[in-house]
Amino acid sequence: MSNRGTEPVAVDDVRGDADRSATERAEQEGLEAGSSRGGRVWELLSSSVGRNLGLLVGLALLCVVGFATAGERFLSESNLITVLLLASVIGVVSVGMTFVITGGGIDLSVGAIVALSSIWCTTLSVQATGRDVGWLTMAFSALAVGAVCGLINGTLIAYGGVVPFVATLAMLASARGYAEILSNRRTQIVDVPGFTDALNARPLGVPMLVVIFLVVAALGWVLLNRTTFGRRTVAVGGNPEAARLAGINVKRHTVLLYVLLGMCCGIAALMIVARTTTGSSTHGGGYELDAIAAVVIGGTLIAGGRGTIVGTVLGVLIFTTLTNVFTLNDRSTSEQALIKGVIIVVAVLLQQRLAERKVAKT
Amino acid sequence: MNRTPLRTRLGVGAVAGLSCLALTACASNDTSSSSEEKGSSSANAASGSNDESGDKLVIGFSAPAADHGWMASITESTRKAAEKYDDVELRVAEGTNEVNLQISQVETFINDKVDAIVLLPFDGDALTRVALQAMEAGIPVINVDREFNDPNAARVTVLGDNYGMGVSAGQYICSQLEDEPDSVVAEIAGIDSLPLTQDRSKGFKDALDECGLDVDARVAADFTVEGGEESTRNLLQAQPEIDAIWNHDDDQGVGVLAAMKSEDRDEFFMVGGAGSANAMREIQSGDGVLKATVVYPSTQGADGVKLARLLAQEKAMSDLVEVEVPREVQLYAPVVTEENVDKYIDTAFES
């Protein structure tokens, strides 16, 4: 599609008439000038930079708690790497989830897709080709399985008219079931040495999995903020009807979003396979909720139309740091789950208050 | 894998249980030990100077989520065992079924340079790599219940005898149905994907083979009450006439018994598994279908802590001549019936 046809008109002609309502303009400008100082803090907090700042403060507070309760154990380099490693797998899934949620959808099947991809890329035959041809074939098969699952999700939702919640719920059940069938419910051990060596390498002392997470997050940021794909995602999530009437192929875009998330699940599957040296139909348990929670506290609107990769990354880090602080202090995971729920509610309530204030102002 | 040879297991208390090396948890001779003390109720191992306070040490412990009576008892008895020693600080990173998180817990222990790690992995294969890392970092790992796939990943492995459980259950059923080779035998397994379930089923089948019986119907529950109830209903629907049932797990057995009651079926007798206090009371009462259960000790974690302490303090097991702690400790799986239930009921776990 090119910009052929008529040139934009010489719109300067229009302006003569417009000056008539200069008073109206003055009124509107007067309106925006009057924001009080107290309002300014809220305003900052409700801007995107401010929201991320809020999350950073939250993360910093957690770190203070971590340092206060666990001291050097918390701040040591090796512990920070442990936190990042824990964040990596779920982080990659959450980055993909950010796109789907921003685009107005939801995906409950991510954990199951991770399981299926991990099983698929560790089957004997795939591992055999991995040994013969190179371990990249395993990576490819995991990505392909993730992409196909996403394609099925997306097609059902966009073209079949199935509600995302239901379509992905179906995928959640079937993908894990299929993974169990493929693996006969047994854990499949990886014995392609190149694979685990490559993914567990530590270039410059940073574990490969962390590098992958950071790369995926960076690519995700660029894709969401600096490309037409990202812009369309926001448009589709913000107002699908308006996006459709603006000429965006909403259905195709929706499919692409789920495929993208599926591929993120494939990457996450590779990471968990490398971390555990196994593929298993039990991998990825609860990822859907962890990913959605991280995305939501990060500041992405659950209804779509606004998304932030930085926020998602911070959201993931907040949850994993919380886990780490709890582990260092010998606290049970049940207490952790309780706190996690509180954090989600507080974060969302805070965001809603900010949104309301913003609307009230206009 | 190391299989226990087939042999009669009915003379439970009599044969002192050194199948590989029976340790503490069967508490076989100590009927006085109460359930409060069960974490360290090992009369035979607690002798000598080993229990005397030694160097201060930190032991890390990680296990799957306590979503099951047996698993809850593992963590509880482990804590209790550690509390007995004033030289042991136990760091409990308990409670996850997510391997990624469990790996990071172990990584945290390595970062903390603990003196030993007692690890009951959610999935032995998935935790092997990080256990190897711990061993390479010079931290002895005591692998509990679910085995790693690399012998170098653990200094000591404490195992229940899953295969032996199946054998015990099978042999008990054989003894009850001796002259009736046409009897219908059913099996209610746990989670099929777990190697322990596969081992139990294999032992059961092998034992039945010896007396000419076979498994006529088999369903898998998932170690939960709901799962037990549901799969038992299906089983009873499918089999109008059953003579004997082995249920792998007494926790899911609560659901199994509920299903039998509501389907109004009692033409058979049932053998349980794991040995919960519930099941033992049922056996004690003698009027239900549950006639026996096979013990799978929930004190493995506690033994793990004891062994970890010995290792870290460079002590040996004083009842053995050997100067080092053995590589593998396998617990015995005795059959509990109405006759001997009094001996076991105090160490049973509450589900």
Place this chain on the structure above:
Amino acid sequence: MSTAATPPDQPGAPLLQMRGIVKEFPGVRALDGIDLDVRAGEVHCLLGQNGAGKSTLIKILSASYQPDEGTIVWDGEERRLTSPMAAINAGIATIYQELDLVPGLTVAENVFLGHEKSRLGMSQRSVANRATRDLLKRLGHSEIAPHRRVETLSPAGQQVASMARALSHDTRLLILDEPSAVLDAGEVANLFRVIRGLTAEGVAVVYISHRLEEIREIGDRITVLKDGATVATGLSARDTPTSELIRLMTGRSIEYVFPPRSEKPFGDVVLEVEGLGLEGVFADVDLTVRAGEIVGLTGLVGAGRSEILETVYGARKATAGTVSVDGRRLRPGQVPAAVGAGIGLAPEERKSQGLLLDQSVADNITVSSLRSVSRFGFLDRGAERRKADELSTSLDVRPSGVARKVRTLSGGNQQKVVLARWLLRGCRVLMLDEPTRGVDVGARTEIYQLVRTLADSGVAVVVVSSEVDEVLGLADRVLVVREGAVVAEAPAGELDESKVLDLVMEGRVA
């Protein structure tokens, strides 16, 4: 404000008196001095063009809105009804065009929704069913079973259920908003019988309809609204001449300034629509628009105007006919194809269909031309901002600043953003659906000027509007749509407002 205190029980005394009702929404004064008297036992008709304020007035009567100024005297007492429930309890019931029934519940359950017949918290179904049967009988529809689920009823049956619900409260004033729109002739006759029965019992009815013949048949008195004010009230429904009514409805209080038509002859045919149809909505529409030409489409709401535009645009999939741009046929039902061929649409519901309200002005302008502000899929944010800035400055979008969220703009400025979007795209055909709805007077003139300038630059323009004067003032050629068909087509110069209104309402020139 003086209120004539007539004793309420006197025959023919006003049941309801509204004086000087004013209602403002941000940027729009929807009602600007409404006076209305309704007597017990009469059918009082409200007449007015789209946008005259009828819907807002109904919402004030039913207490969905609170008036900003003015007094309401109900049954001889000045009242302030604070909620829809208060209005219902006072005896005012409203039956909207979009019936507000719960489809999955039975007739009886719907009738007593919110005031269930119950004892000790247990609903008494038999009591409710019996009461509903009585109500239906009173409405002359005893054939409808109270236990039938509402979704299984015809539109007429649902309307009856809705009226039964109104009557289940002690209703003294019944407001019917275009009740005949969903009914066929026989059902309308039935409706009238019901209305007569109610008025005989002393219930007052406020009846809103576009169909003059109905008003003449059922109405007693007429109030004409225009631009949010009462221009005539208490007219006899039977005797007032049609020409008088149309004069009252159209007589201008504000004259919009329309830009002069171009002297240049039009260019080649750009948009050609042949035999276009959408099953059950419209059929056999032919439309040809040349470069530089503005074609206006007018008709009642629901006549199929918007649907025609949306089908041309591919947002609905045509069941018959073809659409071509520059001689090339478009694939039906494909918006991207239409946009690719150079069609742009400024939709009727600007907020829900046209704009990404929470995104910036810049994002909204560039959303259809992302390729022109990107390279290999990567946005050139500098170019994007520059182009958006240029357009919003030249269109004078106020307040300025392309980073501002579109939600914060007034209706007129939002419309400018939509137009800027298609300017950036450089489209061949621009279709505008109600381009000035919710736009204040000053901004209207700007938009008219902008549309004319666009046409002069060679764009083929289609404008849909319910406001006859807008179509006549802006378009070069006018098509009148009635009940899914084009009933007339003529150069704008050959038509006047009353002719078009006749066509719109009656389908022919009187």
